[in-house]
Amino acid sequence: MYRTHTCGELRAAHIGQNVTLAGWVQTVRKFGSITFIDLRDRYGITQLLFGEELNKELAENPLGREFVLQAKGKVNERTSKNPQLATGDIEILVQSFTILNKAATPPFTIQDDTDGGDDLRMKYRYLDLRRQAVKKNLELRYAVNRAARNYLHENNFMDLETPFLIKSTPEGARDFVVPSRMNPGQFYALPQSPQTFKQLLMVSGYDRYYQIVKCFRDEDLRADRQPEFTQIDCEMSFVEQEDILAMFEGMVKYIFKAVKNIDYTATVERMTWENAMWQFGNDKPDIRFGMKILNLKSAFTVGGKLLATGELINGAGFGVFDNAETVLAISVPGCSEYTRKQTDELTDWVKRPQIGMQGLVYIKYNADGSLKSSVDKFYPEDKLRAIAEAAGAQKGDLLLLLAGREERTRKAMSELRLEMGKRLGLRKEDEFKLLWVLDFPLFEYAEDENRWVARHHPFTSPKPSDINVMIDNSPVIENAEKYLEHPYNHIKANAYDMVLNGNEIGGGSIRIYQRELQEKMFAALGMSPEEALHKFGFLLGAFEYGAPPHGGIAFGFDRLCAILGGSESIRDFIAFPKNNSGRDVMLDAPSTIDDKQLVELSIRLSVDNVGRENA
Numbered sequence: 001m002y003r004t005h006t007c008g009e010l011r012a013a014h015i016g017q018n019v020t021l022a023g024w025v026q027t028v029r030k031f032g033s034i035t036f037i038d039l040r041d042r043y044g045i046t047q048l049l050f051g052e053e054l055n056k057e058l059a060e061n062p063l064g065r066e067f068v069l070q071a072k073g074k075v076n077e078r079t080s081k082n083p084q085l086a087t088g089d090i091e092i093l094v095q096s097f098t099i100l101n102k103a104a105t106p107p108f109t110i111q112d113d114t115d116g117g118d119d120l121r122m123k124y125r126y127l128d129l130r131r132q133a134v135k136k137n138l139e140l141r142y143a144v145n146r147a148a149r150n151y152l153h154e155n156n157f158m159d160l161e162t163p164f165l166i167k168s169t170p171e172g173a174r175d176f177v178v179p180s181r182m183n184p185g186q187f188y189a190l191p192q193s194p195q196t197f198k199q200l201l202m203v204s205g206y207d208r209y210y211q212i213v214k215c216f217r218d219e220d221l222r223a224d225r226q227p228e229f230t231q232i233d234c235e236m237s238f239v240e241q242e243d244i245l246a247m248f249e250g251m252v253k254y255i256f257k258a259v260k261n262i263d264y265t266a267t268v269e270r271m272t273w274e275n276a277m278w279q280f281g282n283d284k285p286d287i288r289f290g291m292k293i294l295n296l297k298s299a300f301t302v303g304g305k306l307l308a309t310g311e312l313i314n315g316a317g318f319g320v321f322d323n324a325e326t327v328l329a330i331s332v333p334g335c336s337e338y339t340r341k342q343t344d345e346l347t348d349w350v351k352r353p354q355i356g357m358q359g360l361v362y363i364k365y366n367a368d369g370s371l372k373s374s375v376d377k378f379y380p381e382d383k384l385r386a387i388a389e390a391a392g393a394q395k396g397d398l399l400l401l402l403a404g405r406e407e408r409t410r411k412a413m414s415e416l417r418l419e420m421g422k423r424l425g426l427r428k429e430d431e432f433k434l435l436w437v438l439d440f441p442l443f444e445y446a447e448d449e450n451r452w453v454a455r456h457h458p459f460t461s462p463k464p465s466d467i468n469v470m471i472d473n474s475p476v477i478e479n480a481e482k483y484l485e486h487p488y489n490h491i492k493a494n495a496y497d498m499v500l501n502g503n504e505i506g507g508g509s510i511r512i513y514q515r516e517l518q519e520k521m522f523a524a525l526g527m528s529p530e531e532a533l534h535k536f537g538f539l540l541g542a543f544e545y546g547a548p549p550h551g552g553i554a555f556g557f558d559r560l561c562a563i564l565g566g567s568e569s570i571r572d573f574i575a576f577p578k579n580n581s582g583r584d585v586m587l588d589a590p591s592t593i594d595d596k597q598l599v600e601l602s603i604r605l606s607v608d609n610v611g612r613e614n615a
Contacts, residue, residue, distance in 0.1 A: 107127070144557070
C-alpha cells in the first residue's frame with residue numbers, strides 16, 4: 001500500500017511504530033548532514049527527518065516543492081515540538097523513500113499566505129485547492145451539506161432529482177440555453193431553479209421534497225454571484241407560512257450547532273418588508289447593530305409632541321433639505337469626536353459613483369451636550385438639538401444626514417449605515433443574527449413597460465386576505481402616474497425571506513395551487529392566455545388534478561457557507577468557480593466550437609468572437 005497513515009493522523013501514542021506516509025512536499029529544510037521535509041496531504045502535515053545516509057541519496061535525487069513522495073520510517077518524539085500542528089509532537093525518522101512523481105516549480109506558494117493573485121490562483125485552481133485555507137472552506141461546505149441532509153432526512157424529506165434540460169420560460173434572470181441536435185432549431189434551457197418541478201412533485205403526493213441542486217442564471221456577476229450556484233431547495237404540502245418558518249428555523253439552527261457548535265437559542269426576529277425598507281434602507285437588514293434610519297421628512301414625535309412633516313428641517317433656507325424629496329439620518333454612537341478630516345472622508349465616500357450622493361451633512365452631539373454641525377448657519381442650536389433627539393441621538397453621537405430623491409437616498413443611507421457598522425467593528429464575523437422578512441409586495445410596477453412584474457416569481461400566492469382583491473380587480477393601469485393607487489400595488493405576497501447578518505440566505509413562499517388564481521397571476525404579468533398555456537400549460541393542467549396547498553423555500557447554499565466561513569465571496573467556497581466575467585480561466589471556458597459542431601446543431605453565426613464569418 002502507498003500509506004499506512006495520513007499526514008494528519010500520527011500522535012505521541014504512535015511513537016515507535018513503523019509507518020508509511022505519502023503526500024506532497026511542502027518545504028525542504030537542510031541543516032548540515034540532515035534534512036527536514038514537511039509532507040502534506042488533505043489531512044495535515046507531518047515532519048520527516050532524513051539522516052546522514054539518506055541525505056546523501058537526497059543529494060543525488062533532490063526534492064522540490066510539490067513533489068509526490070512516499071516515505072517509510074519510524075515515529076519518533078520531536079526534540080523541538082510544534083504546537084501549531086496536530087502532529088507537532090512527533091516526526092518520522094525516514095528509513096527509505098520513493099519519489100512517486102516530480103513537480104514543476106509551482107507558479108505561487110502553496111500555503112495560507114500565498115503570493116499568488118486571484119487570476120493566477122484561478123488559472124491553477126487545482127494547485128490553489130491544495131492550500132489549507134481553501135481546504136478548510138470546502139470542509140465547511142461539506143459539513144453544511146451533511147448537516148442539512150441529516151436534518152431534512154430526520155424530518156421525512158425525500159431527496160428527489162429534477163431535470164437540468166428543461167423548457168425556457170424567461171421571467172426573471174436570463175436563461176442559459178442549450179441547442180438540441182436531435183431537434184434542429186430548438187433549445188433546452190438550464191433551470192434557474194427547480195420551481196415548477198417541485199410544485200409538480202407536491203401534486204404527485206411527495207409532500208416533503210428537497211434537493212441540494214445546481215441552478216443557472218445568465219446575469220451580471222459580483223462577489224456573491226456565480227452563473228452556476230447551489231441551492232438547498234425544499235417544498236412541503238399541507239402547510240401554512242408558520243409551518244415553513246418553524247421547519248427551516250430549525251434547519252438553520254441545526255446547521256449552526258453541527259458546523260459551528262453554536263446553540264442558537266434566541267427567538268428569530270420578524271420584520272415586515274415595509275419596516276425593513278424604512279428603518280434599514282433595504283430588505284435584508286443587518287440587525288447585529290442599531291443605527292436605524294429616520295426619515296426627517298415624515299411626521300414623528302419629540303417630547304410627546306407630534307411634529308408635522310418636515311417641520312424640523314424645512315424652511316430654514318437650506319435648499320439641499322428644503323427641496324429634497326427626502327432627508328434621512330442615522331445616529332452613529334460614540335463618534336461626536338470625529339475630526340474635520342474624518343467627516344470630509346465620509347463626504348467623499350458618499351460621493352463615490354457607486355453611492356451617488358452630492359454631499360453629507362453632520363451634527364455632532366458632543367459629550368458636554370453642545371452641538372456642532374456643518375449647517376450651523378442655517379439651523380440654531382435648539383433646532384439642531386431637536387433634530388438630533390428626534391433621530392435618537394445621545395450625547396457623544398454623530399448624526400449623519402443625506403438628502404435627495406427618495407430611492408437613491410434610501411439606498412445610499414443603507415450603504416452608509418453598513419459602512420459605519422463595519423468601521424466601528426459592529427459587524428462581527430463570529431456573531432450571527434437571523435431575521436425573517438415578511439409581507440413583501442406581490443407586485444412591482446415596471447414603469448418602462450407600464451405593467452406589473454412579480455417581486456418574487458409568478459407562482460407566489462397573495463396573502464389569504466388579498467386573494468379576492470386580486471381576483472376582483474383588473475390589472476390594467478389606466479394612468480401610469482397613479483399606479484400607487486391601484487389595488488394591485490397594495491397586495492401582499494405570502495412570502496418570506498430569511499436574512500443572516502445582512503444577507504438573504506433563503507427565500508420562499510406559499511404557492512398558488514388553483515388554476516384560476518394562477519391564470520389571474522399570469523394575466524396580471526401581461527401574459528395572454530395563449531402565452532400562459534405555451535409556457536406553463538403543464539402546470540395549469542396539473543392543478544386540475546387535485547393540487548394540495550403547498551409552499552417552500554430555497555437557501556443559497558454557497559452564500560450560507562461563505563457567511564459561516566467569515567467570507568464576503570462565495571467563490572472561496574466553490575471548488576471550481578468562475579471569475580467575475582463568468583469565465584473559467586483554468587479551462588478557458590466558454591470557448592468557440594468548430595464548424596462541424598455548428599452544422600450538427602443547425603446553428604449559423606453571423607460573426608463569431610474573432611470576427612470570422614461562418615457559413
